[in-house]
Amino acid sequence: MLITHARLGTFGPDPRVIDDGALLVEKQRIAALGTTAELSSRYPDAERWDAEGQLVLPASICGHTHFYGAFSRGMGIPGEPPESFPQILERLWWRLDKALTLEDVRYSALVCLVDAVRHGTTTLVDHHASPNAIEGSLDVIAETVERAGLRASLCYEVTDRDGAERTRAGIEENVRFAKRAVEEPLLAASFGLHASLTLSDETLADCVEAASELELGFHVHAAEGVSDQKDALEKSGQRVIHRLGDAGILGPKTIAVHCVHVDESEIERLAETETWVTHQPRSNMNNAVGVAPVEAMLKEGVNVGLGNDGFSNQMFAEMKTAYFVHKLHQRDPQAMPGNVVMDLAYGNNARLAQIFWPEQRLGELSEGAMADLVFVDYHPTTPLSADNLPWHILFGVEASMITSTVCAGEVLMRDRELLTLDEEAITARSRELAAEAWSRL
Secondary structure: OEEEEEEEEOOOOOOOEEEEEEEEEEOOEEEEEEEHHHHHHHOOOOOEEEOOOOEEEEOEEEEEEOHHHHHHOOOOOOOOOOOOHHHHHHHHHHHHHHHOOHHHHHHHHHHHHHHHHHOOEEEEEEOEOOOOOOOOHHHHHHHHHHHHOOEEEEOEOEOOOOOHHHHHHHHHHHHHHHHHHOOOOOEEEOEEEEEHHHOOHHHHHHHHHHHHHHOOOEEEEEOOOHHHHHHHHHHHOOOHHHHHHHOOOOOOOOEEEEOOOOOHHHHHHHHHOOOEEEEOHHHHHHOOOOOOOHHHHHHOOOEEEEOOOOOOOOHHHHHHHHHHHHHHHHOOOOOOOHHHHHHHHHHHHHHHHHHHOOOOOOOOOOOOOEOOEEEEOOOOOOOOOOOOHHHHHHHOOOHHHEEEEEEOOEEEEEOOEEOOOOHHHHHHHHHHHHHHHHHHO
16 A cells, blocks of 8 residues: 655654655555655555645554543542542542443443544553453453554553452463463553552562563552652652562563652662653643653653553643643743653654564654554644654644554554444443443442
C-alpha cells in the first residue's frame, strides 16, 4: 500500500517534515518513504491511498494506563467526597475494582480500545485490577486487544489489601499470562504490583521469585502520593524507591509509575538501576498529588516516558498537559520545552515499548519501522518544519482531527470509520454493565 500526498512528520533520530510525502507499507512495516513523485515512480503498481495533504505522524504510545477504570466516568462516589488521595483510592478505585465481573472487564477494555483507535494510540501498557474476577482476566483483555488490532502489554495488580488468597491469585495470573503472551506478536506482559503501601516484604519477595523465572520486569505505582512515602518509612525505615530497590523490584525492565514524591537519592537510584518512570500529569492534577520532578529526573539520566493512568487515550491531551503544568508549577515559561515533551511521548515511549517488543521499532516514520500511523486533518496556517513540529502539535493539533489509524500495517480506522470494532454495540452494552456495576458499588 502506497500512501501518497501526505505531509510526513517522521520524528525518530533524524526528524524531518516531508511535504507531499509518501510511504510504502509492506506487511507490518514501512518499506520506503520519500516524496510522492519519487515513490509513485518506483512503485507504479502499488495500491494507493491518497492522504489529501493530511499530516501523517507515528501513532501514539501510552506508557501506563488502566483499562479497568472506564466505568468510573460520570460516577458519583457514594458517601462523603474524598478529602485526600488515600480516600480517593479507598472510596473510588478499591470499591470499583471489586465490583467488576469478567464481562465488565471485557467491556471496560473495549471502551478504552475504541477510544485508543479513534485518537491514534496503537500501543498501550496496561495495569489491571479486578479482585473478584482475577483468574482469566488478562486473557479477556487480550482478546479485546486482538479484536481491536492494537498492541498492548498487560499485567495484573498484585496487592495485599484483599487478603492472602487474592494475593496468590494475582501472582498466578501474571505468571500464567506471561507464558501465553510470548506467542502473540502484538501482546506482551510485565509483572503487576499495586504500590509499596499495599505490599508486604513477604509478598514482594514472592513476586520477585515468580517474575525472575520468566525474566519479567515489574509495573508498579511508586511515590504517587505522600502517603506512599510515609508508609514505606514506617514499614522499613526507607523511602519508597529504596525499599523497592532493596526488594529487587527496580531494573531496566521495570516501570515505576508517577514518582511524584521522590528525593535526590531516589532519583539517583532510578538512574543507576535504569528503571523506567512514566509521567501522568492529568491524573496527578486530578488527584491533587503534585507534579513529578520530570526535568530533574531527565537531567540525572532517568528514563521517563508518558502515560495517561486511565484517562482518555488522547495522548495529544497528555502532551499538552505536560507542557503547561510544569510551567505553572515552576512559574517558569522555559520549563518543560515542547521538544522535551515530544521526546517523552515519541522517543522515550518508543524505547519503553522495546522492553516488550524488542524487534518492533515504534514512534517514528522510517524504513523498517512498524507501520503505526495516524492521519491528522491539520493544515497549518504558518510554516511547518521538523524544528517547530512539537509546537504545532501542542498549539494546533487536536485528537479530534485524527481521521485514520493504522497499527502494524492494519487499517483500524479510515476516514473516521472504525473497521475492527463496533462502537455502537460496545457503547450500548457498556452503558448497561456500568449501571449494574454502579448499583453493586
